[in-house]
Amino acid sequence: MASAQLTSPGTARTAPNFSRLDLNHNNIRLSSYRGKVVLLNFWATWCGPCLTEMPIFTAWQREYGSEKFQVIGVSMDDGAPEVIAATRKMKIDYRVFMGDAxxxxxxGGVLGLPVTFLTDRNDKIRARYDGAADPEGLRKDIETLLRMK
Known part of the structure; x- marks a missing residue:
C-alpha cells in the first residue's frame, strides 16, 4: 500500500490544468474544480489494484461530495469501450476521461498504475500516491484538506 505525506501549501506545485471530454462526451476542466479538494486517479481496466480502489473512491465521492470534494478518474487504457464497460459494471459515479502519455x-510521469494525486482547494498538489493507496491514510489526508478553508 502506497502512502504519502501531505506537503505544505507553500512547497506544493499547482496541478497542471487540462480540458478533456469525459466518457459521456462532456467537457471536464480541472480548473473548474477550484475551491474543491480533488482526488485525481490514473488507472486502467487491466490494473487489479486500480479496480480495488475504485469502489472506495465511489463511496468517498458520495460521502464527501457535499463537502466540496471531487473524484476524477483518468483511464490510461488504449480505448474507451472497455473503460465504459468497466465503469458501468462497477457503477462508478464520478467523472472519468481518457488520459494519455x-x-x-x-x-511528473505516470509509469506504473495506479497513481493518485490529491489537490487542495487552491489546485495545489498536496500528495502523490504511487501504487495502491492505503485507504485509511488517504481518507485522513482528504479529511485534513476538507477541514482547511
Missing part, C-alpha cells in the same frame, strides 16, 4: 508527463 502527455498528461502523465505533465503530472
Amino acid at each position: 502527455h498528461l502523465g508527463i505533465a503530472y
Whole structure:
C-alpha cells in the first residue's frame, strides 16, 4: 500500500490544468474544480489494484461530495469501450476521461498504475500516491484538506 505525506501549501506545485471530454462526451476542466479538494486517479481496466480502489473512491465521492470534494478518474487504457464497460459494471459515479502519455508527463510521469494525486482547494498538489493507496491514510489526508478553508 502506497502512502504519502501531505506537503505544505507553500512547497506544493499547482496541478497542471487540462480540458478533456469525459466518457459521456462532456467537457471536464480541472480548473473548474477550484475551491474543491480533488482526488485525481490514473488507472486502467487491466490494473487489479486500480479496480480495488475504485469502489472506495465511489463511496468517498458520495460521502464527501457535499463537502466540496471531487473524484476524477483518468483511464490510461488504449480505448474507451472497455473503460465504459468497466465503469458501468462497477457503477462508478464520478467523472472519468481518457488520459494519455502527455498528461502523465505533465503530472511528473505516470509509469506504473495506479497513481493518485490529491489537490487542495487552491489546485495545489498536496500528495502523490504511487501504487495502491492505503485507504485509511488517504481518507485522513482528504479529511485534513476538507477541514482547511
